[in-house]
Amino acid sequence: MKITAQEEYGLRILIRIARCRDKEGMSIPQLTEAEGLSSHYVAKLTRMLRMKGLSTVRLGIRVAMCLPCRQKKLL
Secondary structure, three states, X not given: OOOOHHHHHHHHHHHHHHHOOOOOXXXXXXXXXXXXXXXXXXXXXXXXXXXXXXXXXEOOOOOEEEOOHXXXXXX
């Protein structure tokens, strides 16, 4: 089975978000720095994850990505 680069980066971003200890989640600039990808590409990937229901956005002082509650219980 082959995994595309886009799928690999999507999984890596999901793992980063899941391992984040901050309740607020991770922002796109934080994910960009951690993965070494462009902010546009990270935004595209996180949008795809959000549309599939694999991540959510928390609005507040900063916009951050986090996992929905049901996935956190599985981890």
